[in-house]
Amino acid sequence: MNPALETLVLALAEHRVGTQNVLFLGAEPHPDLPTLTAWQPLKPLANACERAGMVLTEYPTGQFPTVLFLPGKSKEETLAGFAMAHRCLAEGGVFITAMANTAGAARFEKELGNVTPLLFSVSKHKCRAFGVSNKSPWDGQILEEWQKLAEPQTIPETSFVTQPGVFSAKHIDPGSLLLAAHMPVSLRGNVADLGAGWGFLSSVALEKSPNISQIDLFEADARALDCARKNVSGNVNFHWHDVTTGLPDVYDHIIMNPPFHTAQSKDVDLGKAFLTVAAAALKRNGTLHIVANRQLPYEAHLRELGLRSRSIAEDHAYKVIFASK
Ligand SMILES: C[S@@+](CC[C@H](N)C(=O)[O-])C[C@H]1O[C@@H](n2cnc3c(N)ncnc32)[C@H](O)[C@@H]1O
Structure with missing residues (x-):
């Protein structure tokens, strides 16, 4: 279980915060949580929340007396999440967030405390949970700055749109660039892009290979997929999907x-x-085009799966693997 979640639930109980009509941003299931409204952009966790009986919302609206928040990895995403929580707090409501000490809990506690007085702080499991209320005013100017952090941004010198919190939000991933440089111009038929992020590899594939008839992007992060919708056009399908559960179709190339x-x-x-x-989803004679960190043992796994593979390019950090069925 996520230790930040344990600490969040502990703070909720210790400080007797109301558990009627709760909104949980970045939600994850926990047996001691009440039935609540959950916002979770990552599909595997969203599926787990749904199985636990939470009510999923695509975009949180309305106001709640209690708002909980488990942030992701980026600073911008965390501060924008604080602003989102404020927007969703009912009058006199309480907001609690929790994160690992190594994720900067002390720094974020200070940032939130600069905007509105802290009500409490709980340290446990190498994490910190801290709470505020909107009985006291929040600094409107800082809130506005935090709100802006969630807005879409463009990768410098490109027209690619991304958003804080998604994979490689500030630059094109160097591994993906290596794969792009070695992607063939002969892809045709049905193509799938697994873990498509904001759509870089799909857009390169479509640009290089005019004979692609359709490309399916599969991505767990709903925010990244929203960016991909702006970055990739043509005969394209976007799937908010947990790839580990399998694919609904078969493909000439992946x-x-x-x-x-x-x-x-x-x-x-x-x-x-x-x-x-x-x-499993490749057609006979279908091909697989992968980039990975050099130390990852993917060739052996491809062999076990019955695919022939070879490394076609390498740099100091990444390798491009070509495999066929
Ligand atoms: C290394 S990134 C590559 C992103 C993109 N293809 C690119 O080149 O910029 C891997 C992507 O897989 C997504 N991902 C992680 N787990 C996933 C899952 N279970 N199902 C689908 N996508 C997943 C991540 O959100 C991330 O966008």
């Missing part, structure tokens, strides 16, 4: 820069699960 992190920690099995799903 392109991907597979994830190998879950929340804060490394998870090579997630990358391997992407390969397993891709191998």
Whole structure:
């Protein structure tokens, strides 16, 4: 269980905060939480929240007497989340957030405390949970700055739109650039992009290969997929989807820069699960175009899946693997 979530639930109980009509931003399930409204842009966690009986909302509206927030990794996303929480707080409501000490809990507690007085702070499980209320005023100018942090931005010298919190929001990922440089011009038929992010690899594939008839983007992060809708056009389908659950179709070619992190920690099995799903969804003679960190043991896994593979390019950090079924 996420230790920040444990600390959040502890603070909720210790400070006897109301549990009627709760909004949980960045929600994750916990057995001690009441039935609540959940906002969770990551599909695997959204699925888990739904299974736990939470009511999912695509975009939180309305006002709640209690708002909880588990932030993601980026500073901008965290501060924008504080502003979102304020927007959703009913009069006299309480807002609690929690994060790991290593994720900058003390710094964020100070930032929130500069905007409105802190009500309480709980330290446990190497995490910190802290709460404020809107009985006291919040600094409107800082709130406005935080709100702006969630707005879409453009990657310098490109027309690609991204958003804070999504993968590689400030620049094109160098691994994906290496794959783009070695992507063939001969892709045709149906193509899938697994873990498509804000759409860079799909847009390169469509630009390079005029014979692609359709491309399906599969991505877990709803915010990244919203950016991809602005970045990729043509005969394109966008799927808010957990790739590890399998794909609904079969493909002539699959392109991907597979994830190998879950929340804060490394998870090579997630990358391997992407390969397993891709191998199952490739048509006979279909091809797989992958970029990965050099040290990841993907070739052995591809062999186990019955695919032939070879590395076609490498730099100091990444390798491009071509595999066929
Ligand atoms: C290494 S990034 C590559 C993103 C994009 N293809 C690019 O080149 O910029 C991996 C992507 O996989 C997504 N992801 C992680 N777990 C996923 C899952 N279970 N199902 C679908 N996508 C997932 C992440 O949100 C992230 O956007």
